[in-house]
Amino acid sequence: MAVGEFELIKEYFFRNAASYGVALGIGDDCALLQVPQDKQLAVSMDTLVGDIHFPSNADPELIAERALRVNLSDLAAMGAEPLWFTLGLTLPKTDDHWLKGFSQGLFRVANDFNISLVGGDTTRGNLSITIQVHGAVDPKKALLRGNANVGDSVFVTGPLGDGAAALAVIKKELEVGKSAFNYFMDHYYRPQPQIATALHLGGIASSGIDISDGLVADLGHICEQSGVGADIFLERLPLSEPLNKLVEPEQALQWALSGGDDYHLCFTVPTDKMKTFEALCSRHRLPATLIGRMTDAKDVRCLHKGDEVVLTKTGYQHF
Template identity: 55%
Template sequence: MPSEFQLIQQFFQREQAEQPAEGVLLGIGDDCAILQIPAGKQLAVSVDTLVADVHFPADADPELIAERALRTNLSDLAAMGADPLWFTLALTLPEANEDWLRSFSRGLFTCAREFGIALVGGDTTFGPLSITIQVMGATQSQQTLRRDGANVGDFVLVTNFVGDGAAALAAIQNTHTFADEHAEYLQQRFYRPTPRLYESGLIRDIASSALDISDGLVADLQHICDASDLGAVIDVESLPLSPAVQSLNNNSQSYQWALSGGDDYELCFTASPEKMADIAMLIAQGKLHATVIGEMIPGHKVICEYKGESFALDTTGYQHFSS
């Protein structure tokens, strides 16, 4: 059985050595990485663990598992308006399967190259399959997106579509059936969600608050409410739904997925009425795909309204892969 050091060298250290990264004074292979933060920038750091059969099917393609793991972590950097720099990886593996590791490594570095982030260290150990990734990025202090900046009267917006994450899970678990083209789209949305780094770069001088949608739109917007000491109202009819979700022809289920399904990795952000002209210009230019879905109000809770009436949620947040 290959040793931990052999695994690291074969599948991670050698690959990263071919992609030298700015600011990495000492990378994989020592007890610590030595990193140089860009001058005048602040460091944004986030870490998440993905567990087999909780956050992804254990028997999924390891290349897709790797992409999902890194992309979902990159979404946290997007939520803060940070530019990706480096990441670390801790892998817990049930066995030293070289084919699995080769495929996983391929997906990991494909994603890392796409988004310009460098692997600088990590760890491997044996046990039930789990993946822990820590991402690091750079922000300008005056451009950092936070949760506590919303004000009464600010509009609430989301990027792209919401509800795809929950719909994808339903497709994977065969609880709902979709046409082939929609099923393929949802498969991609689950395993290869797009961290909205480009969009966060556009709005970090405009938005008053922001976060990414991982636990569900209502649950995550509640975090902005809590941090800003406000409430919010969502116009359910305004929720942007993808053609795949709309194809279900079940508005009630689609809205439930959009509001509480989670796993979308889109940005939810707020903007003052004075900034809406800037946002409208970005949308008109085709640079930003975003939809106004509500407004920040006095109070402490997120309220959902459909045609002027209260809209009840079946669940309040993201349900993990296992029941």
């Protein structure tokens, strides 16, 4: 006998909400939530479609981890603390094994980041996952895209290009050994939302964004909304050892600049905040690599030891 929607939700997705402010969670027409005092609610939503944003035949635990982690990355981009999320799940059919694995992966990540599932919907159709995340942020410390200024330093929180390499491995465009395969699959399915680092940047960083579509494209969003430009110093870009071993330097740089799916933060720090920022990095061991400078040029330039390099591709396009 087919499992109904309410039985499915009760069996696989009902949990007692553990995070702050859940007056009423799953089980009624709406969740009732209390926003922390003196904070603003940060809300973001992404849809991941099977065989476009992930292989439909992948391990359902890993699919769930990826789906929630990439959404949590948006909260990190705003410097927001995770609170709650909702889930819209479209499935071709009811599959107990798939649902059990998916829910295990989902709640493993939820527990790691102290975020509670408070509602959602399930329906039949082609596999897709829509997650909306909610977080709390001090309105004076939100990392906005539109506050960068000429002269600000540009930082990233970790190596770039691994997301594009992982996708090439998944598509079997690259052959790798077991160790490298495990490294890139872990990066693809378990990207690390930079929540902890982002919470330290409020009041210090002038702007921020997570790198989902590629460094050039995402830094370009900061430039556009701030009315400034940026220079990226290619010799400073952090690249992982597995990526350097896998492909030639030119390919590694291209993926680092335009590949996307890295989910590290890109943020800017004003000159008068640099000493405070450096002390913060030292005290909390924050991952941060200086990779550029904001300019008055109104666009993003890539420089290698002072010489401009023209890119053939700038970033992922959704349409």
